[in-house]
Amino acid sequence: MSTGEVVRLVLHVLALLLVALGLSADLDDRDSVLWSDTWTWAGFATLMALAQGAALLPRTVLSGAGWTTGAVGAGGLLLFWTLLMLPLISTNMAFLVTLGTACATAAVLLSPDRKL
Amino acid sequence: MLGTTRGPVVTLTRHRVAVLAAGLLTVLALGLPWTASTEVTTGGWYVASTCIPNFNDGTIWCSGSYASPGFTTGSAGLSGNETVARVFLVGALVLITIASVRQKPRLLLVAGAALVLGILLTGLTLLGGQVAAVLAAALVLYASFSAGVAPARA
Numbered sequence: 001m002s003t004g005e006v007v008r009l010v011l012h013v014l015a016l017l018l019v020a021l022g023l024s025a026d027l028d029d030r031d032s033v034l035w036s037d038t039w040t041w042a043g044f045a046t047l048m049a050l051a052q053g054a055a056l057l058p059r060t061v062l063s064g065a066g067w068t069t070g071a072v073g074a075g076g077l078l079l080f081w082t083l084l085m086l087p088l089i090s091t092n093m094a095f096l097v098t099l100g101t102a103c104a105t106a107a108v109l110l111s112p113d114r115k116l
Numbered sequence: 117m118l119g120t121t122r123g124p125v126v127t128l129t130r131h132r133v134a135v136l137a138a139g140l141l142t143v144l145a146l147g148l149p150w151t152a153s154t155e156v157t158t159g160g161w162y163v164a165s166t167c168i169p170n171f172n173d174g175t176i177w178c179s180g181s182y183a184s185p186g187f188t189t190g191s192a193g194l195s196g197n198e199t200v201a202r203v204f205l206v207g208a209l210v211l212i213t214i215a216s217v218r219q220k221p222r223l224l225l226v227a228g229a230a231l232v233l234g235i236l237l238t239g240l241t242l243l244g245g246q247v248a249a250v251l252a253a254a255l256v257l258y259a260s261f262s263a264g265v266a267p268a269r270a
Contacts, residue, residue, distance in 0.1 A: 078206070082202060082206040082207075083203070086197040086206070087202075089197055
């Protein structure tokens, strides 16, 4: 496994972990988490965080649509970040999701299968 | 020979500087104010009780005390990341990034249009955030035209 592949793997895993942690942990003493506030958005973000990992898949899987699926995931995370996290940017939750979104975007852009 | 190469080099450098500055101004616009505060605060009031002693029968009569809390109406000033313009600002940032990486100056036109649309949808206030966004839009449009993207003529 080359260094580039290790970096991308770490970025994809970090993206999933950071987004999941931001959504599920009460880091700002609000006595609630996003899952209990708006489970639909939390579910959307988790789904996108999972989808971004598809960019790691080899070209033979998903009929070669792995990178596209990963890009949709990273794009969805970016949309979620813009709409929900940006207004709360000073919170710990937004910080983790921001890092997670950045990791997902970087991982997708660093992929050798990049189409954009 | 130098005269033939300096022109394009200078243009390319200016183009890159303009795109970079536009990106930075767009990020700046997210943090600067976009709407002015319209908050009006009405102060609360308090009337203390009054007691009147009756020396004939040794009793004392006291009136009630009244308090009214203050309240605030209107909305606070919002920065770019709290207004609807953030969608257009982030969209413009993504477009500027893709245009720079993929060398597609036409996307800079779309980014400029997104910035202008964001400003118009938020309402013209000419506060710091909007000024930064206007400058970013101007730079992005300059960069797109300097790269040879011109609108179609009828």
